[in-house]
Amino acid sequence: MDEVAALSASLIQTSIPTSSSSSSSSSLFDNFPLVSAIVAFALAQSCKLFTTWYKEKRWDAKQLIGSGGMPSSHSATVTALATAIGLQDGFGGSLFATAMILACVVMYDAFGVRLQAGRQAEVLNQIVFELPDDHPLAETRPLRELLGHTPPQVIAGGLLGVLTAAIAYFIKKVISQA
Incomplete structure (x- = not known):
């Protein structure tokens, strides 16, 4: 998760205007990859609450902040980030390549x-x-x-991340056309 925090901090820094002539209307909420990653993380952590209830027939609020479990919030976060960057900036750029390699490292670490x-x-x-x-x-x-996570938990988190970014991209497009 430290890798995700470092990348998020880097994205925040690059999204902040540096010159005084830049538009001040841009905010963190306009940063589509960052918002997608945060939403995917929140969804994955929330899903853990329900998967624990389904398996163990008890509510465990610790699942909202804990690591491990189904689906992997690490995988959801980094795949949402990479997918959102690809959708926004193109899948052929160096920023997408960086995000994709980060996602692979984080997911490998989660189940390894x-x-x-x-x-x-x-x-x-x-x-x-x-x-x-x-x-x-x-x-x-x-x-x-x-x-850590089992491979199915990592795959489920990855799919959740891709789906979250794709839906967020579609919503962003619909809102911008309105």
Whole structure:
């Protein structure tokens, strides 16, 4: 998620007019790729609330801010960003290429490194749980286990991101023609 924050900060900087003669009517809300990415993130996090309820028959508000789960908000965010950049500036430009590579790295990390780190946390938590009560590590706070995503969660997040950007682009076009 740090990569997404850094790219978002970079996009914010480039969208702010630098000369005094620039139009001041431009705002962050006019930044179509940024808005698409934020909306995709919010939708993915909201979906997690409902997928948890469906699977476990309980509401868990922590899903709105937690990592892991279905769909991947990391994937939704970066694919919405890349798709929106492609739709706005063209798919042949260097900005789209940069966003696409960022998306691939983030999605690979979500189901690769972070998923394995979560599985290691499960094993370590089980080992600590089985320690005798008098062991110095017996009172250790459990590690977070839900860090990464399975490939279906990453794919679902990616599809959600592409769909979000495409719908937002269509809405933007309809509004601009009105």
